[in-house]
Amino acid sequence: MRERRRHGGGDVRCGPPPRKKVPKSPRWSRAVVATAVSGAVALFALGFTFYVKWSLETSVLTFHPSPLIYPPNSSSPAVTPQLFWGSYRPQVYFGMKTRSPRSVVTGLMWITQSQFPALRHTCEQSDGLARYGWLLHDGVNFGIQEIRDKGYTLTTEFVKRPGGLHGGDWSWRFRVTPQASAPAGQLVSLLFYVATDGQGTLQPHLDQKGRLSHVTGTSEELGKFTMRFPKPEGGGGHVSYNHLSTACPGLHVLTDVVQRSLRDSFVHPVSVGDSAGRRQYLGLDTYRPPPSPPGAASHPSNSQLVIHQVTFQVPFQVEVLFESDSFLQRPGPLSGNALSELLQSHRGRMEERFRSIFKLETKGFTPEQVAFAQAALSNMLGGMGHFYGSSLVQSQHNAEPVPYPAAPLFTAVPSRSFFPRGFLWDEGFHLLLIARWDASLAWQSLGHWLDLMNADGWIPREQILGQEARSKVPDEFVVQRNENANPPTLFLALRQLLSKETISPEELAFLRRAFPRLNTWYTWFNVTQAGSLPNTFRWRGRDKDPLRFLNPKTLTSGLDDYPRASHPSDDERHVDLFCWMALASKVMADISEILGEDGTRYSESRRTMTDNVLLDRLHWSETLSAYSDYGNHTQSAVLEWEKPQPLPGQDPRGLPPPRLIRRVKKPPKLQFVGSFGYVSLFPFLLQILSPDSPRLGRLLDQLHDADKVWTPYGLRSLSKSSPLYMKHNTEHDGPYWRGPIWINMNYLAVRALHGYAHLEGPYRERAASLYRELRENLLTNLYREYKDTGFLWEQYNDKTGQGQGTFPFTGWSSLIVLIMAEEY
Template structure:
């Protein structure tokens, strides 16, 4: 039988809507063809198992849809969050280089000749042996270079202060910070005395005159022949015109600039003194262009020629070295070339030369500031300086010898002569930048720690500097503090090391150029503000109140932000604890990773940096900050409760002991992940077999850890342990004070005949190198800033009723005498004040001259704390 299937050949028509609707309520039927016959069969419900499977599939579909929707939502949320994070990162990155929004403490024109004519010109180039400029971003600069002729050592050009020049000594003998300065420079076999005197007049800061005197240091058959090179550089502002006579002698330079108007610089002929008005000299000059002030030395060196003859008499003809011609190399960076003019005079000592700067706007000049007129003005200014020095510091009245008084004057004068005016941009790195970027351009008027080694601004150093300067000239201090605080960003951060301009940058190793926005520095400016507040409390200082109150009011918003920044960025792991950021992370390289941000560099901290650290010195700095902010807020009539509450909390001696007192050492200590079982060992390196050996690997000293670190007190006894005492946080009746005074006086710990050493002799880190090439720094040497704080604290506790008052008084007299005698002795023997002093011999060490905080010896002598 053949099985066939019938088909309806009619064209299919869709059912009418009414039919569809009528069928919706009835069970569906299906047609089944069996043996050629069509049968209508009622559709039966599927079995229960099939229904459950369908329901499961439906549930799975619904769950899938939910997951898809959730995934889409998460994707949208992630994208929104991603773009929000990008926006916030960008916003935070911008904040790192956004200046503080409050009005500047100093108006933008505060240093101009119109507003501050008496301070417009000055010796604001501390990195050169002698030079002057104005307090303006692009100043016309003047300076002096020199070299000895006919030297077997060849060309030894002196210009920027260099320890490698090995001068016997150099430094200011007198400098009043405004009107005049006198400096003595002892070279190999001759001495130069450089003097400047200013005179106000006109609209552009007035006139000034230099006098350079050369003398032989020791008698010999032939007096030295010296080439002096006086120069003027425009530094992109204005133009210079050289005026030549007799083909080789530069008689004067005329110029013009936006800030100076028209001016004239005249070079007088050298004389041999009153008895010898005429002096033979050879003359040369150089007129060229310079791409930057940092290249002036190289330009002069590259222009030198041996083709000239020095002939003081017919029978003496000797070839000498002089500036000749110079062709600037092609510039690839399109930097503006500035006029640069050099006047060279070659003369045999003794001699005297004067250089006059005269402002074109000084129309009613009574006479030229030269010769006898200059001598009379200089005599008057010296007398005024001596009177003010004694009135301010009373060293003669305290029984110091004339030589000791001259030493005190030199220390102060070098501090004032080390004031510099800088302009440029810092290079900064924040957590929101992938690479360093430029900070906004800014100006800084500041003292520098060392003219040779640190000729730039350092945040924590400047607070100590201004303690001395404020005693001499409060207005000068207000300007310096304002310049620093005007560099604050919107977060409250201040770059701790200021490297502004090409000249400053040329003196800094590359690894120290970038400033990190999470890194702090001790807020020593609050020591200065404390002195300002104390001066305002004296009834005799009523006139200063009129100047100080507006200054504090403008400063106050920035001090508030600075305080908040410390409290947030430098907070420690426990409430009311603090931790320095910026510790070295390379635990393999350093015996103890450094903490440059604390100012104490390689002082022993926890051996393994971690977020669990608590630093006692920073805690004490915050006690000081909160106390001074409370006083300032009250003085200004501002809400002070927050600062007073912080002060009351942090200054609580029980809290301080809970966080930092080590019962094992009986001293205040840091806390962190620490072990003392560390040492520097030769690195073990793989040496390949001889056939494969091409070059032996370099062996280094690396740290060996013999015992695993653990969270504990860092039992290092030294300067950090003294901070509760140094900043006078301890109450006069605290038993902890007794332990500190014992440690101070113990020769096996901190006491020496020359001052307090920075780390106990019994400490494992005492005088240990931190790396193969990194000598100990704060591991035993005597530092004058901390000794000043120690003498100051002993003076404080000797005047407070308590069980240790008498002991503090005895230690005060003894320590003060030791520090004064040693620094004075070293100055007499070496000609310098030093960065640090040996705890075993008292000899000066480190950079020199270091007339930054080491000049605090004047305040110690004067007993001004």
């Protein structure tokens, strides 16, 4: 009990003092507080909304957070001097540059001074050259190319000599010789140029006769340099000279600048037999820019261009020398005998190395066939380019396309004339051959591609970097969308690079740097390309126009118009993508083991996806007796002409023209797609099938069926019995992967047959027999077509074996070298 105290006259209970009375807040102040709180919440919500929107819009542009495999200085002359200069401009007939963001570029143009003179510069199929391409190119030190124009042959040679701090020196030699059937007195002009790309300086120097003798220059990565033009040899004793020094709007318009600078007001002395005379020719004069559109703002040209033109009568020879000012102990000019000796030395080393790696002579090939293989390899290596720039990309969160962060790319290109840029799924095949020749080049390309990955794990599948590359691409193909994949063929290259017995410390370090990116890429495929059922996969990015296409294309699969489900839907599952992911799982499990990382995720996926019971359940079609895609499909779709009918009283002349549209005569349903071809063979092509699987036996039977995919020239892409065999997809969209023979798929088929022929199983002898026959068919046809046409081709006709499509196609068609060497 609390103690009571007596205070005055009465008792007072102990306890807390009485509370003071607090006046009540007015109602208006509570309203202000409530308004302020609600306003703050609204502002926060608005800000958060904007942040989420901004985050979604910029996620496609956010590079992967792991350190770059190849940092920006990795291509500098201080780090890789031997690779700094190269023929890294595959889009032109002859040109060199450095592996720099804004390189000084050098190159060749030429003109046949005939009745209809034509300027040659960028590789164009429309030029009608009988042949052009590298005869020898080792990828690093030198290259020898032959170009057959109308009436004469132009041979281009280059060789590099290391020294100094900026990549050393190089020299060119050009020989122009008449062909047997050519008329006498041919007049040809060679135009050698050097141009800056927005930085650096060039200064032309003239001799006493006004001839351009040399150009001095500077740039960020080259320092000071000199490009010399020694006097040529031959030409009937007469040489005419022209030159031009001007500002240039950009490297993508070099040809236009030269064309707008040529005048036919010059004359050259000629002699034919005992007669002599003078002949008019096109020569460089003054650049006259095209008129600007009314009201257009003028933009100053920030690039310089200097061109040296020499005009001769065939035959003749000329050299061009580049000398780095930091090369202080130069033994003498790289010209004349010194140039010949260095070229011969590199040539001998390449031929010896080629013999030791591919051993074609021991397999019975003739010297002419060996030269064909050397040319195929050389064109792959000579088709490697260095590009720098930004892709144009778009996600579902971007209202308009946006530029991807600028980055470099060192890659081989499929075709110098038609596809002179990087393609993701092509490069995996390219690297199979490049890695066999020079693994360091393959690792470099592989690292550059992986460094283009964004934070989500997406790599733009077509790399259109820089103005020169952009100028060669139709607008409809420029924008890359981040939901679209491409076959992860880089895992093919990785599997080959890792197949040797030991991994070097440099390669191990590469794998450690690459592993976070490979993991993210693998995850991206499993998330964005997943099907509606577990362990199924579906290519995103199929065409969605229900009227235009007989069968909507799937460009993202790499197989373009190969028949898929007639009506794209979320229920589709694609057997080729399933097999690509099985391969990816295996390679990721192997890399994890090499690095000592936890690879449980990949090993489990590998076990699941190589389970042939699962594969059969998801993709085996008893009706087709083969593996197949599954989806919402009907075979009863045709293209028919729709002719608009005029309304009563309407003038029929105002109607739109008839159009070819798709008519569906029987509704689609969920089922297997009834087309036999490359997609049906994927479990065999990537060797997912067990060697004792009865499905393998049935596929081998169909493989050798002439009514299906077998031909005397290789495996056709689609069975003759398929409803879409050689069918147009639109009025102007002819068959592409609907019958023609493609060498990348045939390489996989030959490789798989070779593999199954060396594994115990009931089909071993059958696989060995088919291997020998298919290999011989491919070798015979490609060599014959090369001799007849001078080119490797994009595809081959399944009825005649003739090359067709793009030429020269020295990307994956060059895999014929590995088939010859039996290197799988």
